[in-house]
Amino acid sequence: MSSKSFVYVPPSEPVNNKNVKISQLCELCHARKAILKRPKNMQKVCKLCFFHVFETEIHNTIIDNNLFYRGERVAVGASGGKDSTVLAHMLKLLNERHDYGIDIVLLSVDEGIIGYRDDSLATVKRNQKQYGLPLEIVSFKELYNWTMDEIVACAGIRNSCTYCGVFRRQALDRGAEKLGINHVITGHNADDMAETVLMNILRGDVARLEKSTAIITKSKGSPIKRSKPFKYSYQKEIVLYAHYKKLDYFSTECTYAPEAFRGTAREFMKNLESVRPSCIIDIIHSGENLVLKKKDASQTKHGATGFVDGNRCEKCGYLSSNKKCKACILLEGLEANRATISIENDSSVDGAARVMRQLEHMSF
Ligand SMILES: Nc1ncnc2c1ncn2[C@@H]1O[C@H](COP(=O)(O)OP(=O)(O)OP(=O)(O)O)[C@@H](O)[C@H]1O
Numbered sequence: 614m615s616s617k618s619f620v621y622v623p624p625s626e627p628v629n630n631k632n633v634k635i636s637q638l639c640e641l642c643h644a645r646k647a648i649l650k651r652p653k654n655m656q657k658v659c660k661l662c663f664f665h666v667f668e669t670e671i672h673n674t675i676i677d678n679n680l681f682y683r684g685e686r687v688a689v690g691a692s693g694g695k696d697s698t699v700l701a702h703m704l705k706l707l708n709e710r711h712d713y714g715i716d717i718v719l720l721s722v723d724e725g726i727i728g729y730r731d732d733s734l735a736t737v738k739r740n741q742k743q744y745g746l747p748l749e750i751v752s753f754k755e756l757y758n759w760t761m762d763e764i765v766a767c768a769g770i771r772n773s774c775t776y777c778g779v780f781r782r783q784a785l786d787r788g789a790e791k792l793g794i795n796h797v798i799t800g801h802n803a804d805d806m807a808e809t810v811l812m813n814i815l816r817g818d819v820a821r822l823e824k825s826t827a828i829i830t831k832s833k834g835s836p837i838k839r840s841k842p843f844k845y846s847y848q849k850e851i852v853l854y855a856h857y858k859k860l861d862y863f864s865t866e867c868t869y870a871p872e873a874f875r876g877t878a879r880e881f882m883k884n885l886e887s888v889r890p891s892c893i894i895d896i897i898h899s900g901e902n903l904v905l906k907k908k909d910a911s912q913t914k915h916g917a918t919g920f921v922d923g924n925r926c927e928k929c930g931y932l933s934s935n936k937k938c939k940a941c942i943l944l945e946g947l948e949a950n951r952a953t954i955s956i957e958n959d960s961s962v963d964g965a966a967r968v969m970r971q972l973e974h975m976s977f
Pocket residue numbers: 689690691692693694695696697698720721722723724781798799800801805
């Protein structure tokens with residue numbers, strides 16, 4: 614793989630621009646008619662230059678951060694949505710164009726949400742054929758004996774994103790492990806990252822803030838690393854790319870809307886972006902350049918608990934940085950809830966609420 618990032622060179626396909634006014638010309642090739650304004654910087658570009666410049670920027674992110682090594686097997690977290698569909702398409706294209714020498718597999722998690730995930734997985738199955746990539750599907754039901762629909766019926770909708778996030782994260786790791794793969798790539802984009810930085814600032818969550826802009830992450834105790842090649846890519850540009858490339862993706866929002874705090878932060882970011890588009894990249898840069906005060910070892914959780922890399926959850930045996938993994942803690946709360954409901958026929962969410970409080974006091 615070449616270790617040099619590229620300077621953008623507009624494609625030199627023949628053009629017929631006799632009837633195009635100078636002010637309508639693409640600002641990159643100065644030859645074709647511009648058809649869109651890049652949401653990221655308001656530059657007017659033609660379709661061909663948009664494809665090339667967007668692909669080049671992602672290639673540069675991959676190269677500048679040494680995301681892959683030749684011969685590496687990587688799993689793309691494939692949900693069927695716009696981000697991961699563009700990611701699968703883009704990785705395949707760049708792997709062939711720049712000869713990264715990586716082996717790409719699609720990995721999907723079926724959370725068990727009727728009317729949402731079943732439909733989006735149908736899209737992933739079509740993508741598998743369109744891109745000629747192998748596909749592995751793991752499900753919450755087979756791993757945890759609960760579907761998200763059952764969890765929401767038991768514990769209510771309020772914390773559904775927490776359950777889904779914890780189980781999905783572990784399910785992706787387990788799926789990758791099953792495939793003998795150590796690297797999971799996700800379609801998290803610049804908007805997602807800016808939103809997370811903002812939420813961590815607003816919550817004063819310093820531990821998470823420190824990691825929230827990393828392009829490669831790895832949990833303690835887990836052999837699986839995660840990376841986000843779209844870290845600097847605007848959501849609107851990903852959607853435009855998918856649209857003009859006519860990619861087959863699933864665009865329905867999750868049945869269980871995001872929790873109120875995330876939803877409000879997202880709305881706030883969108884409002885800021887409409888006034889100042891660069892704020893998405895600016896907030897990521899701010900996050901990257903924050904220098905946090907160092908804690909002394911006696912103050913750190915890991916110093917206090919004597920964590921050893923490679924620890925396993927005492928309940929399920931899966932790798933965990935705590936005595937019990939997050940998924941098992943949540944499962945215990947759910948089982949307690951199920952028992953309460955079936956014995957007392959009571960719709961109390963006490964078990965789950967107690968577990969949520971417990972989780973808030975733990976560090977992962
Ligand atoms: N069910 C799933 N199976 C596999 N990977 C997933 C799944 N859900 C999410 N991911 C991965 O996590 C990334 C971020 O997920 P998120 O839920 O924020 O969805 P999103 O921003 O709508 O992304 P997408 O458009 O790809 O669905 C996705 O791009 C994908 O790589």
